[in-house]
Amino acid sequence: MTNASLHSCASDVQPDATAGFDMEQALAHGDALTGSRSHYRDGGALVLPNIGLRVADIPMQWTEFQNVLAEQKMAHAGTWAELCEMLTIPPKYPHKTVMPLFKCATFGNLRSDNDSLRSDANMLAVYAVEGDYDAGIVTLDEAAAMLRAADIEAVLYTTARHTSNEPRWRVVAPLSAPCEPSARRGHVGVLNAALGGILASESFRASQSFYFGRLAGVEFHAAHVAGQTMDMAGLFLEPVFSSTPEPRSEPPPTEPMTPDDVHGFTERLQAAGAEFFKKGSYLERFFPLLMCSLHAEMCGHPTARGIFESKVLEYGTENKKKEWERKWAKETPRSHWRAVFNLVPAPANTADGFTDVDLCAELMKDLRNMDPERISLEWAPRAAELTETEGRAVLEEVHRRTGQGLRVLSTELREARQHHSAMLLQSNACGRRTIRHRPEMSATQAQEVAELIRTRNPLGLVRHAGRPVRIASVTPLYSHGATGDEAPEQVLVSAHSRPTLVAAAEDVALFTVTTKGGPRPTCIPHAVIDHLITCDAGLVPDISGVVSWPLVTGAGEVLSINGLHQSTGLVVHGCPEGVALNAYTKTEAAAALAWLRLHYLDGFEFASPLDADAALAGLFTAVQRPVLDMAPALAILASAQSSGKTTLARRQHLVLTGRDAPLSNLPLGNDEELEKRLLALLLTAPAQITFDNVPDGMALSLGPLNAMLTAPVLEGRILGATQIARASTASAVVITGNNLRLGADETSRTLITRLAPATVRPEARQFINADVVSHAQGIRWQVLTHVVGIVAGYLRSGSDYPTRTRFARWDVAVRQSLIWAGGYDVAEVFERNADNAEHIGALRCLLRCLHTEFESERFSVRDVINRLVLSLADVTDALEALGCRDPQKSKSVGRVLAAQIDRPAMVDGRAVKLQGSQNRDGVTVYRVSLA
Incomplete structure (x- = not known):
């Protein structure tokens, strides 16, 4: 059905269709608010122009009440979009008691017996229907999805009792035009049907109003679902109404309370605390107490009403206090008191094992047995602990027994309360x-x-x-x-x-x-x-971070004193007090390096001495990483399982922090997930991030990790929040795996150390120091002393070596320090990476084949396909390794060739490169020339 046909149908509505509903009164009420009518008459028929409007622009009227008493109302007029904004971006309130209530309806000036303007009889017209969900199972997002599937326009928002574990929310759905109050129940039934019949019974009460606003300290969510108005979208939905409760049976005859019952009730009522009153609604908790209190009063309990009122004052609100005062005056104990007695919790034992007593009743009993002089001395300090109501009762009893004036006694009680409050405050402070x-x-x-x-x-x-x-x-x-x-x-x-x-x-x-x-x-x-x-x-x-080891700043200063270091922002902790860490001479540095090779690398079999020093460079990197802007990752590789890769990563972490290493899995093929994990980890400032046991033979192409290694900060959105965070990347990164391959970007960002056990069964080997943890902890401070001594010694020596890596500050603190101490130049590791890199080998193969086929002759993409791709498998393999999706397509091959222009590679001992230019026809042609 189109909007035009719906508009036509609405225009044919006759005046008698609104029998029992004073539409003119509702319209006049709207005129008083808006100054113009949202409805008009055409030839006697009522026309509802809202159907032709955008849903957001539909005129809307709603009423706001400051509290549940609804003694005053505030009428509002606007559009559906404005009402949505009010509900989804509400003000924040410190307590629920000060939150306002709203109703998407207009009300007259007829007051109920309780002086309330909010009643079914006083409701004039309904502009939208509200629903309440309080079962704590279906989430707001799930409800929004159901409404979206039904094409129902609505706004949803969480209530003051909502938690992530027990969702509670409200839904408001607009009507295309106001309806009479009697029709509201049917619309709510349709809304309930769209939501699977989950709305609470309160939703069907015609004049029921609902709190709105954000409660401080409670998470708030809201959602807007775009669709059609409630009455239009629900034309083909059968309404679902809340189940009708079974008729109540006649209560059993009331039996009087015995003195023991009264005493038991008193204990239970006084023991009822905040947790009891928070478990349910006011009606579910205060009404049973009201019934029990009425029974107790009828049976002669002296302070039943006072105890009840004190609970209302303590756990209720001012509005509830007035409401319960009225209820006390007109209610009768019609409920069988034993049916509600057990709802009140039994009194708990105090910490000393004794049961709490009724202090008021005990004091009243003692007053009757005291002489006036003793009463004057003892009554006020004891009454200071009682509630206001109990205190008044005691004060009047003292007045009767001593004849002292009420004003004098009130002053004594006030001073006693102040003294008691001060003493209690001092006791509660406990040094705070x-x-x-x-x-x-x-x-x-x-x-x-x-x-x-x-x-x-x-x-x-x-x-x-x-x-x-x-x-x-x-x-x-x-x-x-x-x-x-x-x-x-x-x-x-x-x-x-x-x-x-x-x-x-x-x-x-x-x-x-x-x-x-x-x-x-x-x-x-x-x-x-x-x-x-x-x-x-x-x-x-x-x-900026936290370290539990000494390190050296770029200026050569040794950080080893626990506390916050102002210039670096590092929190140092766990370093032994009074330990002197000195900068080494070159001779001392050489001896320290030899000691590290012998003891720190003990038990590991490396492929070459360069690989052994690369492992030491990884250790130096981890120690210095918090004061470096960026640094390479350490990749511990081997050809077989059980070669010691994870053990070496754990030893490095144990020496660094004194604790065993946490190991992580690398989410390959999911850069978004990797970025989220890296950000979450970096926000905790870990000493080392270890990605252990990457699947054998994998080609590492890790965009987020590469960005982390070459930038001082990593920026991203915090998981589960909208907040953007900038985390320092100053954590060492270690990757372990068998026969891993490096991508193009990883060759210059990864320091590789290779383990090569001289046995076909490395799992059968045993370390001399089999207890990895104890051994690492035993040599920890000696290792750190040598690392700090070598780095500090080099930085203070004035020696200078040329930088050969992309990490300038790391090059000085780690690579050059090792060279100065007599170690290998680990820059050769990056060169070895490049020589062995898959993309470099593919480029070398491609240039060799192109040079052999075309020599210095110019050639096009089509020439490459016709003369090489179709006949030479090496060219096809090289193109695919360089990212060519289809070596027989000109566009795909051309993209790869264009990407290789001016990239040199060694071919038969000569450096050659691919050059590109355009011929007269604008076609790109290539040739191989010396670099």
């Missing part, structure tokens, strides 16, 4: 600083709390990558242990969450609010935690 909450100074108080946290634990709150973090021993992400079990814990940067910040703040500060009874403890203010979560620059020190 007491801070009087001042909302207008939340930023200053957040600064004070941050300083207190750092005073207690300097590593408990710092700033890293723009986030509040702590230094803690945690299990690394995306990792496992050497035997496949859980990864060993590491000292890492751990991001603070709101709960961890609240816990840290509660350990050092006790916030109070001023009441007439004196200062009263309160929770950590949300505004203070918000400032700590935001963690603006200057709130706490910024750090």
Whole structure:
């Protein structure tokens, strides 16, 4: 059915179709708000022009109530788009009690018996239907998908009780034109059908209003689903209504409470705390208490009403207090008290094993047995612990028994409460600083709390990558242990969450609010935690990372003193106090290098001495990585399993941190996943990232890893959030695998060390020091002392070697330090990478074949295909290795040849290259020439 036909159908509606619904009154109400009518009459027929509008532009009216009493209303008029904006981008409220309620309907001025304007009888017209979901199973996104499938326009938002584990949300769907209140139930039934019948029964109550807004400290989500209006999209849906509850049976006759019952009820009621009242709605919790309290009062309980009112005051709201006062006045104990008695939790034992007693009843009993003089001495300190209602009852009893004036007694009680509050506050502080909450100074108080946290634990709150973090021993992400079990814990940067910040703040500060009874403890203010979560620059020190080993700065300074190093931003911890680390002379450096080859590399069989020194270069890189802008990865390769690759990676990490290495799997073929993992890992500032046991023979082409190795920071979106983070790349990277091949970009970014056991069964070998962990920990500080001594000695020596790698600062600190100490030049490893690289070999083969076939003659792409590709398999293999998808297609071959222009390669001892130019016809031609 088209919009035009729908408009036509709506235009044929006759006046009698709205019998029982005063549309003129609804329209007049709308005129008063908007100044113009959204409906008009054409020849006596009612025309609904909204159907021809875009859904976003449909006129909408809704009513806002400041609280559930609905004694006042605020009418709003706008469009559906404006209502969507109000619901999806709402203001934030500190408590649910101050959140407003809304109803997508208009109301008159008829008040109910409770003086409320929100009632079915007072509702005039409905502009949209609302639904409430409270079962905690179906997520908001799943509900949005169901509405999208039904083509229903709607907006959904989570409620104040929503959690990620128990989703709770509301849905609002617009109508193409206002309907009478009696028709609303059918529209809600259709909406319920589209959602699979999951809406709560409250959704079907005509005048039911709903809270809206963001509750501070509760995650909020909202979604908009584009589609047709509720009444148009649901034409072919059968409504589904909530199940009708079975009729209530007549309650059994009321039986009186015995004195034991009254005493038991008193204990239970006084023991009911915050957790009990949070488990259900007000009706589910306070109504049973009301019934029990009424029974208790009828049976002569002296303070039943006072206890009940104190619970309402403590756990209810001002609005609820008024509501329950009215209920107490008009309710009768019609419910059988035993049916609700067990809903109230039994009193728990205190820490000393004794059961809590009714202090008010005990004091009242004692007052009756005291003389007036003793009453004057004892009553006020004991009454100071009672609730307001209980205190008033005691005060009146003291007045009757002593004859003292109520004003004098009130002053005594107030002073006693203030003294009791001060003593209680001092007791609760337990060494914490007491801070009087001042909302207008939340930023200053957040600064004070941050300083207190750092005073207690300097590593408990710092700033890293723009986030509040702590230094803690945690299990690394995306990792496992050497035997496949859980990864060993590491000292890492751990991001603070709101709960961890609240816990840290509660350990050092006790916030109070001023009441007439004196200062009263309160929770950590949300505004203070918000400032700590935001963690603006200057709130706490910024750090760049955390190290548990000594290292050398670019200026030759040795960092070995625990604490925050200001110039580098590094947090040093775990270094022995008083250990002197000296810069070596060249002779001492040579001896230290020989010792490292003998002891650190003990048990490993390398393919060549250059490979052994490449392994040492990997160690030097890991030690110095936190102060380098970029550095190559270390690839530990072998031809067979059990050659010691993982053991060497673990030994390097053990020497570096004193803890066994967490090992990770490399997500090959998924650059997006690799980038997310790298960012998540780097945000924790790990000492070393180890990608272990890459599948045999794989060609490494790792875009995100290459970017990390050649940039000081990696930028990306934090998993599960919209926040963009910039993480330092100052972590050593180790890759292990058998016969791995390097891609074009990896040849200059990866330092390869090859293990070559001199046996056909390397798994049968045994290290002299079989306990890898103990051996590495035993030589750890001696290894680190030698590494630091060699690097510091070279940087202070004034010696200078030419840079031969793309990593300038790494070249100085690692490569040149090893050369100065008498080691091999590990730049030769990169040259060896290039010589053995698959793409270099393919280019060399292609240039040799082209030179043999064409010599200095010019040739086109078609010449290559006709004279070489179709007859020479080597050319086909070379083109495919260089990325040619179809060696028989001119476009594919041409793209590969164009990419190789001016790239030199050694062919038969001569450096040659491919040159390209265009002939007269504009066709690209090539020739092979000397480089």
